[in-house]
Amino acid sequence: MAVTPRKTGWLQGNGWLLVLLALLILFPFIVGALTDSSPYGVARGDRMIMRGESVRWQSVLIEVYILAILTMSYNLLFGFTGVISFGHALFFGTASYLFGLALEFTEMDTGLAIVVGAVAAIVVCGLLGLLIGLVTLRLKGVYFAIFTLAVAEMFFIFLGRWQLTRAEDGFAITDLPAWLDPTQSRLSFYYLALVLAVLTFLFIRRLVNSPTGAVFQAIRENEDRAQSLGYNTLNYKLFSIVIAGMLAGVAGLLQVMLNKKVGPELLSVGYTVDPLLMTIIGGVGTLGGPIIGAAGLHLLDVFFRDRELVLGSMTIDIANIWALLLGVIFILAVIVFPYGVIGTWRRWQARALRKR
C-alpha cells in the first residue's frame, strides 16, 4: 500500500489523534469529576491512599497502555515485517526480571539501579532478539516462531525453578521512589505510561512511513522480490526484531513498576497470546489496530471479570471461563475476522467508494 503524502497541514492530519490525546490527558480528572473522587487518591496523614473510582480507572488505563505498547511492538514484527513470533513474552519477562534484579539484588543506589536496570533490560531484550534472529531468520519463517516459543518456554520453566528469585512465587519490588510508585502517586505513573505509549506510537508511525518501513512491508508481501531488488532482507528483519524486542521490554518495565512484583508469570504464554490476539482483532499491519485491540479486549476483560453467566440453572463465573472465551474469540477472529476492526472497516469503505 503506497503512502500518499498529504497536502493538508500536520494539525489537520492528526486532528482525531490530538482530540483523543487531550481526552486521555484529562481522563483522570473527568472520571474524578463524574464520580466525585480525587484523581490523587485519598489523603491519610501525610500519605496518599490509592482509593476511589478515578484512581481505579487510572490503573485500568495504565494496563491498556502497557498492553498497547506490547501489541504495537508485536504488530511491527508480525503486521509490518511479516515475521511471526510465538514468544513475545520472552522480551516482556526478561526485561522485568532484569529490572527487578537490578533493584532488589544489587547494592546500587535506587536512582542508579532504576537507570541501570532499565537500560540493561532494554539492551538485553534487543540483543536477545538479535541472537534469536541471527540463528533462525535465514531459515523458513516457521523456525523463528518455533525458536521464540521454545526459548520463552525454557526461560519460563527455568525462572519458575530458580531459587535466587524465589522460583514460582517471584519477588516483590520494594524501593521505588515515590514519584514512580503507583501505590503512592498513581497519577504521575499514569502520565508516564501515557507518554511512553504515545512515543511508541509516534516512533512506529515514523518508522513504518520511512524508507526502512517500506522495505519491511516489501518483505512481508514478498521476501524473494525484495531480495532481488537488492535489499539485504536479513538485516531489515533483524532490525525489526531488535526494535520490537526493545519496545516489548519497555512494556515489561512498566508492568513491573505497576504491580511491584516480578514472577515467572510475566513470561507465560498469556503475554504472547494477548498481543497476538489484540493485533488480529484490531487489524494486522495497521497503525491504530493494536491500540484498538488492546483497549477493546482489556476493557472487555475488566468489564466481564466479576460477572456471572446464567445458563438455566447453572451459573458460571466468567472469570473462570475467560481464558476459554478468549481462545474461542481467537479462533473465530483468525477464521472469520482476519482483517481486524481497521482492516474490515477499510474494506467496507473501499467497497462503498467503488459503488458510488
Next chain:
Amino acid sequence: MARTNRSSLIAILVIIGGLIAVAFVNSNSLGNFGITLLSGLFQGMLLFLVASGLSIVFGLMDVLNFAQGAYFMVGAYVAYDAQHAGGLIDLTQAIPDPNLRFPVAVILAVIVGALLGVILERGLLRPLYARPVFQLVLTFGVALVMAEIIKFIWTTTPYSWTEVFGVRESFFELFGQRFSTYRLFVVGMGIVLIILIALLLRRSRIGIIIRAGVEDREMVQSLGINVQTVFTLVFTLGCAIAALGGAVAAPFLGASTTIGDIFLLQAIAVVVLGGMGSYEGTAIGSVMVGLAVAVAQDAAIGTSFAALPSITPMLLLILVLLLRPSGLFGNAR
C-alpha cells in the same frame, strides 16, 4: 549429498555416544546405567509419538501443528478417565479386569484424538490454506482452547495414576536392579511404530503420495491425486499417534494440564534438531533428546540444578544447530 550425510552421521554418533558415556560414568553400577538407558529410551519413544505427527504434517502441509501437545494431553486424560472409576466414561462395571481395561482405554484415547484431529483439519484449517501464517496462529489458539476445555471438564488439579494393575506393576531383575516391564513394553511398541510408519512411507501407495507431496505438492495435485484427502489422513494420523503417546504415558506421568506443553516443547526441539519434515531425523532426534533428558535427570538428583532436565532439550538443540544449521537431516531453506 554423501558428505552432508556423513557429517550428520558423525554428529549423531558423537552425541549419542557422549550421552551414553556420561550416563555410564555417572552411574555407579551396571544396573543404574541400565535404568538410565531404559528411562531415556522410554521418554524418547513418548517424544517420538508427539514429534512424528508434527514432522510429517509439517513436511507435507507446511503447517506446524502447535496443538500436537494438546492431543497428547487429551490422550492422557481420556485414558486416565476410562481406566479409573468415577469419571465421565466409567468402564469399571463393563470390564472389571484392569489389565483388559487398559488397552480399551488406550484405544478410546486414540479414537478421541483422531476425531478431534479430523475436526481441526476439516473444520478449521481447511478454510485457511490460502493464508499459511494464520494456520500457524490458529493451531496455537486451538491448543489454548483444548487446554481450557480440559480444565473445565477435569479441573486444574493434576491426576496421578492410582489404579494398580499387573501390566504396570510387573518388573524383571537384571544386574541386581528392578526394571519396569511396562517401560520396556512402551519402548518396544515405539520401535514397532517407527518401523511401521517407515514401511507405510516407503512401501505403500499412500506413502509414495505423501513423500511426493513433501517434495512438490502442486505436481502431485496436477497428476490427479486428491491431495486434500491425503492431508486429512496424515493430519488425523498425527493427532491419533500423539493421543496414543499421552495414553501410554499416563500410567507413569498421570494426567495434568501442563503435560502437553512439556512434550510439545521437547518435540519441537526434536523436530528442529532432526531437520524439519525428515522422518529419520525425527526418529533419531527423539531417542537423542530422550536419552539426554534421562541423563540430565540423573545428574540433577541431589544438586541445585533442578531445572536442568527441562532445559536440556533446548541446550541439545542449540548444540546441533551450531553444528548443522538446518538440523541433522534437514533442508531448511
